[in-house]
Amino acid sequence: MGFKRRFVIGTFLALTLSLSTIAVAAGELRNSDAFYSGGGYKVLSVTENLKYYVTPDAWNEFGDYIEDAFSDYSSIPGVDFDFQEVDWADEAELIILNTQDDGTYDGLPGIMIPCDWSRTPTCEKTRYQSRWDTAAVFLFPDNMDLKGYNQTNRHKTIVHEIGHAYALVHQPVGVDSVMVGGKSTITSPTSLDISNLQFKY
Numbered sequence: 733m734g735f736k737r738r739f740v741i742g743t744f745l746a747l748t749l750s751l752s753t754i755a756v757a758a759g760e761l762r763n764s765d766a767f768y769s770g771g772g773y774k775v776l777s778v779t780e781n782l783k784y785y786v787t788p789d790a791w792n793e794f795g796d797y798i799e800d801a802f803s804d805y806s807s808i809p810g811v812d813f814d815f816q817e818v819d820w821a822d823e824a825e826l827i828i829l830n831t832q833d834d835g836t837y838d839g840l841p842g843i844m845i846p847c848d849w850s851r852t853p854t855c856e857k858t859r860y861q862s863r864w865d866t867a868a869v870f871l872f873p874d875n876m877d878l879k880g881y882n883q884t885n886r887h888k889t890i891v892h893e894i895g896h897a898y899a900l901v902h903q904p905v906g907v908d909s910v911m912v913g914g915k916s917t918i919t920s921p922t923s924l925d926i927s928n929l930q931f932k933y
């Protein structure tokens with residue numbers, strides 16, 4: 733049982749990272765500008781019952797924050813977000829796992845990598861500006877330690893990465909949004925994030 737899971741997850745680690753360009757513009761991004769252009773789940777309505785798989789170690793370390801994030805997103809008015817746990821990573825539309833940064837991720841606390849199951853038995857990385865089957869969220873507790881992330885900053889990271897799964901892009905520094913990159917004390921989607929999600933979903 734564990735082997736399949738490890739195999740599926742292990743294949744992600746071989747993926748190369750290509751960070752999308754982050755706009756460093758003044759002012760907040762609204763509506764379609766707040767999302768990866770052309771990006772998101774292939775079937776947008778999967779977000780109404782998003783199948784998720786969280787590895788046991790990610791759950792042990794971040795379970796409270798993951799639950800809180802699910803609660804935040806599922807209570808956004810006018811948007812029908814919900815979550816359903818599944819037993820296997822390859823059944824999941826959202827995968828959350830802890831791993832160690834081998835240097836590829838340059839000290840990031842976490843990253844969402846969109847992937848596609850259609851061509852291979854494993855989830856193959858696809859472009860942010862494309863439609864994907866699954867959003868794989870990698871959390872890097874070692875990087876969080878190195879960068880002095882406190883519990884609030886870790887909580888923010890979980891909510892932020894799940895925001896990427898909904899195809900939200902980074903907001904410029906200084907904007908009141910959980911989608912600003914880096915260390916932050918915002919631990920819930922803000923009114924800007926909520927209004928953007930209400931625009932798309």
Ligand SMILES: [Zn+2]
Binds near residue numbers: 893896902
């Ligand atoms: Zn981010």
